[in-house]
Amino acid sequence: MSSISRRSFVKGLAALPLAMSIPRRAMGATLRIRYDIASPEGAQMMALYADAVARMKTMGPDNPMSWMWQWYTHFVNGTTSKTAEMDRVFGTTNPTGRSLADETWNTCQSHSGQNSNNFLPWHRLYIYYFERIVREICGHPEFTLPYWNYTSSDPAQRGVLPIQFRMPDDPLYSSLYVDTRGSLANSGQPIQTSQPGDPMDITDPMLKTSYSTVGSVQGFCRAVDSGIHGRIHVLTGTSKDMGAVPYAGQDPLFFVHHANIDRMWASWNKNGGRNPSTTETWTQRSFVFADVNGARASRKLSTGFSILGMGYDYDVKIPKPAAPETTSTSTMTMMAAAAAGSSARSTLVAKSGGAAHLGTTTVKARLLPVAGTRSTRVLGLDPSDGRHTYLVVKDLHTWSQPEVLYHLYLTPPSGKMGLSPAVYVGAINFFDAEFHDHGNMKMDTALGENFFSFDVTRVLQAIARSGDPSAAGALQLSFVPGGKANASAKPLVATIELVRQ
Numbered sequence: 096m097s098s099i100s101r102r103s104f105v106k107g108l109a110a111l112p113l114a115m116s117i118p119r120r121a122m123g124a125t126l127r128i129r130y131d132i133a134s135p136e137g138a139q140m141m142a143l144y145a146d147a148v149a150r151m152k153t154m155g156p157d158n159p160m161s162w163m164w165q166w167y168t169h170f171v172n173g174t175t176s177k178t179a180e181m182d183r184v185f186g187t188t189n190p191t192g193r194s195l196a197d198e199t200w201n202t203c204q205s206h207s208g209q210n211s212n213n214f215l216p217w218h219r220l221y222i223y224y225f226e227r228i229v230r231e232i233c234g235h236p237e238f239t240l241p242y243w244n245y246t247s248s249d250p251a252q253r254g255v256l257p258i259q260f261r262m263p264d265d266p267l268y269s270s271l272y273v274d275t276r277g278s279l280a281n282s283g284q285p286i287q288t289s290q291p292g293d294p295m296d297i298t299d300p301m302l303k304t305s306y307s308t309v310g311s312v313q314g315f316c317r318a319v320d321s322g323i324h325g326r327i328h329v330l331t332g333t334s335k336d337m338g339a340v341p342y343a344g345q346d347p348l349f350f351v352h353h354a355n356i357d358r359m360w361a362s363w364n365k366n367g368g369r370n371p372s373t374t375e376t377w378t379q380r381s382f383v384f385a386d387v388n389g390a391r392a393s394r395k396l397s398t399g400f401s402i403l404g405m406g407y408d409y410d411v412k413i414p415k416p417a418a419p420e421t422t423s424t425s426t427m428t429m430m431a432a433a434a435a436g437s438s439a440r441s442t443l444v445a446k447s448g449g450a451a452h453l454g455t456t457t458v459k460a461r462l463l464p465v466a467g468t469r470s471t472r473v474l475g476l477d478p479s480d481g482r483h484t485y486l487v488v489k490d491l492h493t494w495s496q497p498e499v500l501y502h503l504y505l506t507p508p509s510g511k512m513g514l515s516p517a518v519y520v521g522a523i524n525f526f527d528a529e530f531h532d533h534g535n536m537k538m539d540t541a542l543g544e545n546f547f548s549f550d551v552t553r554v555l556q557a558i559a560r561s562g563d564p565s566a567a568g569a570l571q572l573s574f575v576p577g578g579k580a581n582a583s584a585k586p587l588v589a590t591i592e593l594v595r596q
């Protein structure tokens with residue numbers, strides 16, 4: 096198909112009798128519905144999306160509706176800097192364009208040190224304006240951004256890149272193809288193939304009772320951000336595309352990934368999860384976005400707290416998962432603790448002597464009790480109060496993306512207990528732990544504080560059942576790369592702790 100026949104094909108979609116052309120109404124206002132790419136409506140949206148992306152890629156970078164501008168709103172190309180790119184694109188002849196670029200480029204929250212609570216609302220506003228621009232460019236007022244439902248229980252969809260992103264030679268869909276992605280992603284195999292655990296599982300974040308982090312327990316926003324969100328980036332991409340912050344927004348896949356992240360938030364709200372009060376200062380911070388035709392839009396984060404308020408909804412939301420046994424106890428314990436006004440009461444019980452320097456093979460770190468920790472049969476497993484035990488790994492840093500997940504296993508130090516599913520803790524990734532030197536930040540501010548925490552009560556109980564006496568005085572944490580890691584990345588985890596909360 097030539098570009099002309101492609102356009103007429105896409106135009107032809109307007110004639111199709113679409114369920115989506117009948118907008119839903121709520122509270123008197125028209126609601127636009129975002130669809131699963133795997134649905135018939137989602138597939139039609141994908142045709143419009145592919146057409147618009149092709150056109151955006153031909154627009155000059157000084158056009159706020161261009162592909163490059165939209166990518167740069169997230170983060171400027173990692174091989175250069177924002178200032179150099181503004182000089183290149185605008186010089187001194189276009190002060191208005193330059194000023195809008197200055198306000199909008201590199202504003203992604205929170206992958207370079209900002210308040211981690213900003214992650215969900217900033218990305219919601221970002222893809223909302225992106226969707227409006229795509230709608231304008233494709234010329235279909237009914238366009239809505241479809242979402243990639245990688246956590247679907249359907250094995251044909253779960254972790255499988257939609258076909259439209261894997262058609263390099265197709266006249267319409269080639270605009271959505273990026274050849275540097277991971278081979279599983281681009282060959283249509285589940286991206287979680289050969290990974291231990293279940294990287295597509297979102298039970299833990301969906302059961303969170305708080306939006307914000309409490310003590311050492313991640314809230315919903317942080318759990319989604321560093322969990323499923325980061326895992327999808329790492330498992331689909333490499334350090335030249337989805338797998339690294341400065342390039343991720345260049346891949347059209349980015350936006351359908353973030354539509355699904357946005358759907359998780361809307362689902363968590365629908366299942367009873369409550370957003371922070373708008374009296375919290377961070378919720379009132381404003382960010383600027385380019386709207387249709389380069390209009391300047393300034394929005395407070397709190398204006399993105401409700402999708403119905405923003406005029407859209409999802410075709411299907413994610414139901415609240417059933418609570419696994421330990422999680423339900425943990426939730427009840429936390430609720431009881433919160434009622435007693437002590438929800439953040441956390442106690443450090445053990446830590447590692449130094450940083451764990453990760454690489455291409457398994458790396459082990461030893462956790463030893465801190466002064467004052469009660470001696471128990473398994474370090475950190477103390478049934479004397481109702482609290483749970485969390486493994487906290489924090490202050491991650493990497494020089495470039497290792498391009499793999501690292502899988503964590505907690506065992507007694509004797510080595511008699513192997514790395515079995517019973518002692519599997521979960522996966523970490525370094526997506527938001529790469530230092531991006533854009534010339535205006537120090538490394539500590541650029542990185543901020545990143546951390547993962549895992550409820551390891553169940554693992555410690557399994558260790559207790561093994562009867563290994565070596566677990567009383569120490570524990571061993573193994574970091575196993577989930578594939579062939581990039582040897583030059585040199586990722587490290589500076590702090591490893593065992594905390595009771």
Ligand SMILES: [Cu+2]
Pocket residue numbers: 324328343353
């Ligand atoms: Cu992202």
